[in-house]
Amino acid sequence: MTQTIRKIVPAAAIAAALLSAAPAANAQSSWGKQADDKSFAAMLQSGFQNAGTVTTDRLKQDETQAFCSNPAKANSKAGAKKAAEVEKASLATVKYPADGKFLGDWKNGEKVAQSGRGLTWTDSATQANGGNCYNCHQIDTKEISYGTIGPSLHNYGKLKGNTEQTQRETWAKIFNSKSNNACSNMPRFGHMGILKEQDMKDIMALLLDPNSPVNK
Amino acid sequence: MGARIPSALVVAALCSVASFGVVAQEKDDAAKGIEAYREALKDGNPAELFEMSGEELWRKPAGPKNVSLEKCDLGLGAGKVEGAYAQLPRYFKDTNKVQDLESRLLTCMSTLQGVDTAEYVKARFNTAKKNDLVALTAYISGASNGKKVKVSTKHPMEKQAFELGKRMFFYQAGPHDFSCATCHGEDGRRIRLQDLPNITKHEGALAGWTTWPAYRVSSGQMWSMQWRINDCFRQQRFPEPVYASDLTVALSMFMAANANGATIQTPGIKR
Incomplete structure (x- = not known):
């Protein structure tokens, strides 16, 4: 960070x-x-x-x-x-994964998406940072407590297709949300060092993996 | 605190909405369930207990000078409490500052009672000193319940507080790039299931401004507007605002002036 x-x-x-x-x-x-x-x-x-x-x-x-x-x-x-x-x-500013692999583990991605912790003055320095995703987005529809500041991401992979281009675009959005919308309300998770590369890969899987509940 | 809401009731309210199959249905019912729960609580708002202890603190001689706050001028003249909150923040000639209720209370504690208010500024929320201030805001805001918000931006310093508060409202910073407007700048948005008022408009500003101070069911705590603003900045990943600082007063001025004409419903009750 x-x-x-x-x-x-x-x-x-x-x-x-x-x-x-x-x-x-x-x-x-x-x-x-x-x-x-x-x-x-x-x-x-x-x-x-x-x-x-x-x-x-x-x-x-x-x-x-x-x-x-x-x-x-x-x-x-x-x-x-x-x-x-x-x-x-x-x-x-976007740094793409060094190993060229965009998709991690969607199950861990769900955990990162659920967590709103990290970087407040009441969080400890060792607190793992969450992605705060559900605060603003619908994702897995099993979670009924989701926010509406951002668009619904239900069926994201189904709708966008799990192509290399979609993966690169989605990675860029998560890494630096301002790359396609200068004043997006979304944090720049990679650019500002909020999430680690592996966390972002796991969130990518939550959105794009055909086995993720998001695309079921 | 005998007035804590039984947790069984909360669980019942939440569970009763979780057993439906269709997601959209679940969502609506969850919102309705919470709404019904809030309605039920309005019959007996535990904030009344804070109002009572606030009134006691107002009338009780205290501090090195051992006098009460009853001669405090909240803007409508010494000792006049009724309706005072509806017209705050405002410019005060004696301090040559725009003050909200909490910064004005500090002034009165200092001048009338001889209290060292630096200790009150520094104290954490939910500790004795801050809780006294919060109780006072419950009492004083309660004495404006039903009054119309009538905040002036005529004095140059009032106008300046409004303009600075507006600029602050949109100021993005920190690792998450958040400003107040990230959450409170558009209509009909939520964080999780929590509705977010659009404070840039009259309707949203009144939803926020006229219902604080409020009793928070989720924490069993009474929160003042200063506490509300403090926790917003915490979640924005900002540094901590200084209690009763010009910055916090300016933000309150922006909200209050946007809510002008609305009816005060304090103390409120919240999730």
Whole structure:
């Protein structure tokens, strides 16, 4: 995780960007002039504290997060061009499995999909991270407690086919969800180091393995 | 706490919906079962116990100065509790700040009672000091039950709090890229079976704002809005918000102003 997190823009650069670019940023910003970058940065600084294993370093945004934090701007005409850039850059971050095998064990994939644990300030550093999948998606229909922030993934493999292209696209979506939708609500599980390669393979199997209950 | 909901009742409510064959049917019945369960609880909201202890804390002399909070000005004049919560957050001249109920209570504890409120800010939720504050919010918010939300954004600092709260609402960060808007920015969404109000709209903002503080059946705890916001950020994988900070007040201002005109139903009761 620390390795990928380091890609995030250093604090000093952010502060400098916020301060020096303030007039230009405000000209296009949809934020009120009282929510200018300087006031906002001051509020963030006084408003958060370290807790458990979580430090205020997490408040630093990377470019994608900064872009998606202003929906009015992101959804504008100028935003569409930038969104395409974000998607291209995100796709370039995707690391495909070294052994070329995309599908792991769907049974373990179900466990990872069920778990919402990890990376909160009440989780221990050794807590295995879950995929939080059922929080937002219907997957195996036996689980009736599923969320609706994302689309249903029931019959995912049946509908998409278990082809190499589907495997590569699905892997890219899980590894870096912003690769085909700049401001997707879905976390970037590989890029941000949330899930290990094997966890992602197991989730792939849950979605694509013909024997997975998702495709029964 | 004699008012804890018997766990057998919860199990019964949940099991009764789990025996149907068709999945869509199960889903609807699960939601209906939970709804019916919430309805049943409205007859006797355990939050009333917190209101009573909150009123006691309000009236009891305490702190180094051994005085009560009864002279506290919550925005409608010293000692006026009825309807005060419906008009918070607001700008206060004496502190030259926009304050929500909980930050204002800290001010009164400090100025009237001589209490060192830093200890109350630092205390974990569900420990004695925070529980006292939560009980006070139960009592004070209860005295606005039935009133209309009437929050001003006229003062420049109120306007600023609203704008900063709005910007914060959309601010993505952390390993999961979550912002408040990830869950609360669209209509008709759920996490698992939990409905998520769209706080960017009046209807969603009122569903959230007017029903906290609330008694949470799942944990048997009374939660204030500060506690609610704290746990949202925890699940967002953010660092911890500072209790009663300008940041938390700004978010409350964004929610409350979006809910203007709605009827306060506090203290509420939740899953």
